[in-house]
Amino acid sequence: MIRSLKALVLAICCAAVIVPFFGIIATSLASREDVTRAGGFVMFPSGISFDAYEAILSGGVVTRATVVSLLVTVVGTALSLIATTLLAYGLSRRGTLLHRPLLAIVLLPLLFTPGIIPSYLIVKYLGLLDTYWSLILPVMVNAFNVIVLRAFFMELPQEVMDSARIDGAGDFAVLWRIVLPMSKAVLAVVALFYAVAYWNSFFGALLYINDTAKWPLQLVLRTYVVNQSELGVDQLGATELPPREAIQMAILVLSIIPVLLVYPFVQRHFTKGVLVGAVKG
Template structure:
């Protein structure tokens, strides 16, 4: 009797299928969803596979495939050896890494300070500064005014011309300010009661709770600095100071020959032009793509979960 009562209670405790509001998808529906997802992944991955494969292919296979190889018959690193032998791609890669690292660090510092100041009610010139930031988001400066400002500051043909004009992005300021406004006020009030000033409050309370938004905004800045070639095209006259993206544009758009002279000097048959261009594109993609796995955990992590106990 007791066993029967226990089984009945167990059946009553299990929710009925119709009370959950969800019906399990049928096998054909799940198969269709999987097929659509597989096609979407193929559309995204296929261009990357083509770029990498073409950079590893030889001249005959590139010609036979019409310029885009999906799988190289005899993979070779000759294209990469050729572009790095000339020295220009190596120098441009170092320039891009330096500009991206320095620019991202400075932009994060300036954006964090500005966003924190705008998130504190009663701060100095709060409303005028906030309206100025919103104005820059709605109305971007033109190319000629930007060039004249950079020229008046004496930054032409300088690496700072690639950093200073993009130092603070209004959209990123708004995103970080909104995150700061959503922080639990109880934590900030408790820190003030303990005698913390604004600088200590920012350094010891706000920043440790803001790792997620700092990582996201930092990624936005890093991608923007890495992919920016317009500033170099406008402000940099010396090709030795060009970043990698401008070199890549010159190779692909203008059809400039890449590394052929160096390949002849080394006694190696020069790789096809398409392979050289794709190899340069791979070199430009890998460093910034390598950041995503390290920042992915900050996108999904709940920073504020359990911070305030009610």
């Protein structure tokens, strides 16, 4: 009885996730007649039409925003992973210069987050407004990810690193040849955290980017899907517009696809990386 109840609850939870997602994909592939007949949200289209995807990928604002999001995600994830790894490795070596003050500075944002106005003023003072760097530099290092990596580095066998130092290896050689190869699981998880955060971020662009040509995909999604703003022919670059609902759902699907493509390759490292990096002992 209990097993049947658990299976029922699990089935309901899965249906609550799968059914809306299926409806989004179906609506994005529906024709104008199907959308009109269903009143906007289509579950079972009579045929498959790629007009909405052709419209948003025809060189207009959505195509440009997708390229911006990909650029920010790739560059931001790479820089964040490098900075986080170096900082976490330095903090994991006890006795290094300013070890405790730097650790306190890293832990401080976990307790007190800066406000919007101070963040905006700093970005403006540094001359980063209306640049892609404003979407990367203010959030390049996440304190939680630093703590996870630091905890993992501290659990690595000290004897292996001491042997490398006896053989003449310096700190960077130990990090590159010993530490990083042993940390693939947790690095993959941290990279996934950063990539998803960069890809899904829209608030930074809303604050710092005034030029619509530099908008990332998530801000376009918020403007034209959540706020129900109209997308015209000049904004999409298409000669004929499909139904508005189909375009909105196609943009939503486009914003989800990269995460769905990347996650399966990282999933096998996910549980191991989080548990080993976050739990000591």
